[in-house]
Amino acid sequence: MAIANYFYNSTIRKYVALFGTYFNQLEVRRTSTDGTINQRQIVPISYGPYQKILARLDQDPKVEGGASFDADGNPSAGQPYAMTLPRMAFELTSFTYDAERKVAPTRKLRKKTVDVDNGGRRFVYSGTPYNMGFSLYIMAKYNEDAIKLVEQILPFFNPDHTSTVKLIDGLEPMDIPLILADVQSEDIYEAEFTERRSILYTLNFNMKGWFFGPERDKAVIRFIDTRIATDTATDTEFEEFKTLQPGMTANNVATSDITQTVDYSLIEFDDDWDYITTVSDTAPS
Numbered sequence: 001m002a003i004a005n006y007f008y009n010s011t012i013r014k015y016v017a018l019f020g021t022y023f024n025q026l027e028v029r030r031t032s033t034d035g036t037i038n039q040r041q042i043v044p045i046s047y048g049p050y051q052k053i054l055a056r057l058d059q060d061p062k063v064e065g066g067a068s069f070d071a072d073g074n075p076s077a078g079q080p081y082a083m084t085l086p087r088m089a090f091e092l093t094s095f096t097y098d099a100e101r102k103v104a105p106t107r108k109l110r111k112k113t114v115d116v117d118n119g120g121r122r123f124v125y126s127g128t129p130y131n132m133g134f135s136l137y138i139m140a141k142y143n144e145d146a147i148k149l150v151e152q153i154l155p156f157f158n159p160d161h162t163s164t165v166k167l168i169d170g171l172e173p174m175d176i177p178l179i180l181a182d183v184q185s186e187d188i189y190e191a192e193f194t195e196r197r198s199i200l201y202t203l204n205f206n207m208k209g210w211f212f213g214p215e216r217d218k219a220v221i222r223f224i225d226t227r228i229a230t231d232t233a234t235d236t237e238f239e240e241f242k243t244l245q246p247g248m249t250a251n252n253v254a255t256s257d258i259t260q261t262v263d264y265s266l267i268e269f270d271d272d273w274d275y276i277t278t279v280s281d282t283a284p285s
Contacts (some may be wrong), residue, residue, distance in 0.1 A: 011167055017175065019092075027041060048137060049077070049089065051197075086146060099129075102129060123216055125212070127212045135204050135205070136202070150203070160178060178205055180204075185199070222245060243276075246261075246267045
């Protein structure tokens with residue numbers, strides 16, 4: 001089977017944005033010995049590997065707890081974009097198929113809205129389950145800052161935290177669990193291993209997501225004509241004719257009376273209608 005039809009549901013983009021929003025309001029507070037808050041800092045977070053931030057620190061090595069200093073130890077001037085610590089980064093690291101969550105591939109998920117062209121509802125086939133690996137990096141000059149951030153995260157993952165996300169417009173939102181797998185820490189030193197460069201905490205997560213194919217069209221069935229014969233011969237005559245259709249009066253009231261209904265072609269699937277069944281020994285006109 002060739003994958004020839006272009007489609008793009010922006011699903012990966014939504015998962016990345018969802019992960020980032022979990023941690024974009026974390027803060028560090030520094031207090032004096034009497035408990036007075038001296039400093040509050042919302043810790044910035046960005047997408048990308050932590051090595052990128054460490055490379056930026058190499059260009060501005062005098063970063064010290066959120067301030068940048070010149071060679072004489074004085075605050076640097078004219079550096080509005082100086083890198084500060086603590087800081088966080090995250091990245092999507094892997095995709096793994098999850099066979100335990102597999103559902104029937106022919107199952108259809110119908111959209112709520114009506115297609116204006118054919119009066120039907122568009123649909124997608126059931127999603128394919130994948131576990132996505134995410135890594136969150138916490139970098140700090142002081143271990144106290146790093147563990148303050150870690151401690152704000154751990155209680156909310158026991159071991160998972162579930163968010164409800166609208167993945168496809170028109171479909172019901174889906175629950176997407178995010179599971180904390182492990183936490184690792186390390187000290188990163190300068191090349192000579194004589195001076196600690198920064199402290200790095202890595203939190204590894206698994207997000208249980210779904211991926212969907214392109215939307216498809218499906219017209220609404222408004223009339224069913226069933227013809228019954230007891231003789232299996234190919235040239236036998238039909239003995240009974242059954243029809244099934246929606247019924248609604250001209251006043252938009254549901255009805256099961258064939259004599260009271262408007263033409264079935266005028267009835268939409270979300271109107272107030274009832275079923276009308278007819279049985280006859282002659283074919284419908």
